[in-house]
Amino acid sequence: MSNQWDYYNMVGFAPEVNPPDDLERLSISDTDTALFLDFDGTLVDIAPTPDAIRVDDCLKSLLTELSRHHDGAVSIVSGRNLREIEHYLGECAPTISGGHGAELRYGGEHVEGVKCDADRLDHIKKAVKEFAILDPRVIAEDKSFGIVLHFRQHPELECKVREFLTILVGEDDAFELQSAKMAVEIKPKGISKADAIGRIMAFKEFAGRNIVFAGDDVTDESAFSWVNQQGGVTVRIGEGPTCARYRTQSPSTFKAWLLGQVEAGRS
Numbered sequence: 001m002s003n004q005w006d007y008y009n010m011v012g013f014a015p016e017v018n019p020p021d022d023l024e025r026l027s028i029s030d031t032d033t034a035l036f037l038d039f040d041g042t043l044v045d046i047a048p049t050p051d052a053i054r055v056d057d058c059l060k061s062l063l064t065e066l067s068r069h070h071d072g073a074v075s076i077v078s079g080r081n082l083r084e085i086e087h088y089l090g091e092c093a094p095t096i097s098g099g100h101g102a103e104l105r106y107g108g109e110h111v112e113g114v115k116c117d118a119d120r121l122d123h124i125k126k127a128v129k130e131f132a133i134l135d136p137r138v139i140a141e142d143k144s145f146g147i148v149l150h151f152r153q154h155p156e157l158e159c160k161v162r163e164f165l166t167i168l169v170g171e172d173d174a175f176e177l178q179s180a181k182m183a184v185e186i187k188p189k190g191i192s193k194a195d196a197i198g199r200i201m202a203f204k205e206f207a208g209r210n211i212v213f214a215g216d217d218v219t220d221e222s223a224f225s226w227v228n229q230q231g232g233v234t235v236r237i238g239e240g241p242t243c244a245r246y247r248t249q250s251p252s253t254f255k256a257w258l259l260g261q262v263e264a265g266r267s
């Protein structure tokens with residue numbers, strides 16, 4: 001068994017066989033569907049560094065159209081800080097979950113997020129930033145409720161990064177590691193994109209609708225699993241084992257499918 005499959009089993013789910021690249025066969029109703037969309041790797045292409053992504057006006061107008069067609073039942077669900085998503089998307093995304101569920105914006109207003117041990121988090125952040133200064137091949141991304149070490153430029157550093165963060169977090173009751181694409185993150189224990197989706201589904205625009213969740217990363221798999229259990233639709237963008245029911249090749253093909261859904265709704 002590969003290390004990747006060992007990892008999936010360790011975190012509590014075993015991906016099913018690879019679903020085919022068949023998203024174009026799926027059509028959704030804008031009147032009874034709530035859309036939950038990851039950001040990096042789902043709506044925008046992954047870039048060499050987190051701040052090097054490109055967000056064009058087409059994406060903003062697509063999100064505006066989707067929100068209008070779905071009567072506001074559209075949310076971004078990202079691991080990034082809420083404020084970064086706001087910076088990139090502005091008013092095109094009134095509902096956003098940031099920091100893997102640690103932060104929430106609804107109706108354009110910030111809703112109280114997760115509480116965590118600020119002193120302990122500061123200590124962790126300082127140690128991680130020092131690590132990145134001592135080895136500039138990795139990039140530290142400071143987040144509101146955690147911190148990430150990216151090794152995209154140097155994948156050979158994964159073991160070193162993981163070992164350091166594992167020792168740093170140790171047996172901490174309040175924080176845990178989360179793996180992502182070419183990165184490992186420290187985040188508060190217990191928060192998740194699945195919880196964020198569940199929380200957002202209580203809002204009036206979303207309540208009673210069928211969930212559609214799209215993502216591209218290992219960090220999205222536990223939410224895929226939860227959404228599947230709710231009878232929702234799950235879409236994996238890109239390659240790799242997944243428990244999502246549908247797959248599409250890239251952010252471009254996914255956005256083309258979303259645009260097709262909007263256009264079908266007009267006819």
Ligand SMILES: [Mg+2]
Nearest residue numbers: 038040041217
């Ligand atoms: Mg992503």
